[in-house]
Amino acid sequence: MEQLSSSSVQDAYNTINSASFSQRTSLSFNVVNRVGVLKECLEVFSNCGVSLAQIVSKPCINSGYDFFVEIDSEVPEEKLQNIVHDLEATAKCTKVTVMGQQDFAKLPWYPQKISDLDLFSHQTLQYGSELDADHPGFTDVEYRKRRLDITQIAKHYKHGDSIPRVEYTKEEINTWRIVYNNLTSLYKTHACTQHQRIFNLLEEKCGFSPDNIPQLEDVSNFLKQCTGWSLRPVSGLLSARDFLNGLAFRVFHSTQYIRHHSKPLYTPEPDVCHELLGHAPLFADPDFADFSQEIGLASLGVSDDDIQKLATCYWFTVEFGMCKQEGENGKREIKAYGAGILSSFGELEYCMSDVPKLLPFDPFTASTTPYPVTTYQPCYFVAESFESAKLQMIEFSRSLNRPFELFYNPFTQTVDKLDSVEVIAKKIKLVEHQLSSLSSSLLKLATK
Ligand SMILES: [Fe+2]
Numbered sequence: 001m002e003q004l005s006s007s008s009v010q011d012a013y014n015t016i017n018s019a020s021f022s023q024r025t026s027l028s029f030n031v032v033n034r035v036g037v038l039k040e041c042l043e044v045f046s047n048c049g050v051s052l053a054q055i056v057s058k059p060c061i062n063s064g065y066d067f068f069v070e071i072d073s074e075v076p077e078e079k080l081q082n083i084v085h086d087l088e089a090t091a092k093c094t095k096v097t098v099m100g101q102q103d104f105a106k107l108p109w110y111p112q113k114i115s116d117l118d119l120f121s122h123q124t125l126q127y128g129s130e131l132d133a134d135h136p137g138f139t140d141v142e143y144r145k146r147r148l149d150i151t152q153i154a155k156h157y158k159h160g161d162s163i164p165r166v167e168y169t170k171e172e173i174n175t176w177r178i179v180y181n182n183l184t185s186l187y188k189t190h191a192c193t194q195h196q197r198i199f200n201l202l203e204e205k206c207g208f209s210p211d212n213i214p215q216l217e218d219v220s221n222f223l224k225q226c227t228g229w230s231l232r233p234v235s236g237l238l239s240a241r242d243f244l245n246g247l248a249f250r251v252f253h254s255t256q257y258i259r260h261h262s263k264p265l266y267t268p269e270p271d272v273c274h275e276l277l278g279h280a281p282l283f284a285d286p287d288f289a290d291f292s293q294e295i296g297l298a299s300l301g302v303s304d305d306d307i308q309k310l311a312t313c314y315w316f317t318v319e320f321g322m323c324k325q326e327g328e329n330g331k332r333e334i335k336a337y338g339a340g341i342l343s344s345f346g347e348l349e350y351c352m353s354d355v356p357k358l359l360p361f362d363p364f365t366a367s368t369t370p371y372p373v374t375t376y377q378p379c380y381f382v383a384e385s386f387e388s389a390k391l392q393m394i395e396f397s398r399s400l401n402r403p404f405e406l407f408y409n410p411f412t413q414t415v416d417k418l419d420s421v422e423v424i425a426k427k428i429k430l431v432e433h434q435l436s437s438l439s440s441s442l443l444k445l446a447t448k
Helices: 006-019 037-047 077-089 101-105 114-119 141-156 170-190 193-205 216-227 240-248 272-284 286-299 304-319 345-351 386-398 421-446
Strands: 026-031 052-059 065-071 094-099 230-233 251-254 322-326 332-336 357-360 379-383 405-409 414-418
Touching: 026 037, 026 077, 037 065, 037 077, 052 421, 065 421, 077 094, 170 193, 170 272, 170 345, 193 216, 193 272, 216 230, 216 272, 216 286, 240 251, 240 286, 240 304, 251 272, 272 286, 286 304, 286 386, 286 405, 304 379, 304 386, 379 386, 414 421
Parallel strands: 230 251, 322 379, 357 379
Antiparallel strands: 026 065, 026 094, 052 065, 322 332, 405 414
């Protein structure tokens, strides 16, 4: 079958999306919980002479309630604008969004199931078999040929395949050993406890050692058992949108080749040392796994501006994040969890010095903070915990300009679009059912 280009994929999905639009207009809005607020909202609609077909509410994660309403007829644009204005001005609603036909038509394409990643995972922008003139391996013909061979694995990979093993050469293992020994000498004092704990498990179960470069397939299987995350081989750098979209399905795109042996402690690009020593351990931690997926889910179908904001949040967390944790003497300590730090001996030492500025993690601030890519970071954002960072990311993703929310189904590894009141009502019922099962389990536990 001919491989679809990005634009034809976009066109195909626009057609599907357009065909499935409801003719009814839906709105969503958030209200602070106070007496009479629902009455005020409903009056906005009745004052405009509009009747409602359905209304559904769900508690918001931080405060108040989200309402989803479906209007029982087609409403002229001007009247809709009046409704939006009155909901904001009179009923003090926030995040008022019209879930209309036009908004959906403009949405960028996004993967809806995990196998959709096959449509773009080969479309790399940089590196892979091509190198910049300042890359340490640029003039090494043998090194370039070796990279080309390894990237063939990623180019032929499809979702569901086992990741073919690479038989690394003595020279490659030697480079790995130098990196491994350098970094592990600092992990005990500089890395967060989650990274340290899981690193020990990776040494035990996945062949992490100075003398062996672990195989992506083994690490991926380990992650699947821990949190449902998996690694997918990639031949170079993906666009920010494609890379972040993969995270929504708990998939991390990972390179398989190694940096040039002439500079073992430097690489201008991600390589297998960065992926396996820096990234892989944290994806086995349930809270970090959930947090990272939230960035991915937030990236599906949003504008290029919002992708830029999310990529910046990713940079300041998954790549260069620091976090608070309990130290041995009960004091709160600050440690590194970002893979960019954990795979750089120099930056690991630097981030714990007095030089960089440390700021409390806040995605609204982090998303617009500029950063350098070729020097150590002048500032780091410090998360209270991965759990709290996840809640902050959920709140941030609600501020992005997407006229619907998405529901990830872990059983089918698909995302469902919450674009109609009916679908939302069904999901609320499902969650209520799960909550009631959990409450029963709690009661049973309490009466034991
Ligand atoms: Fe990375």
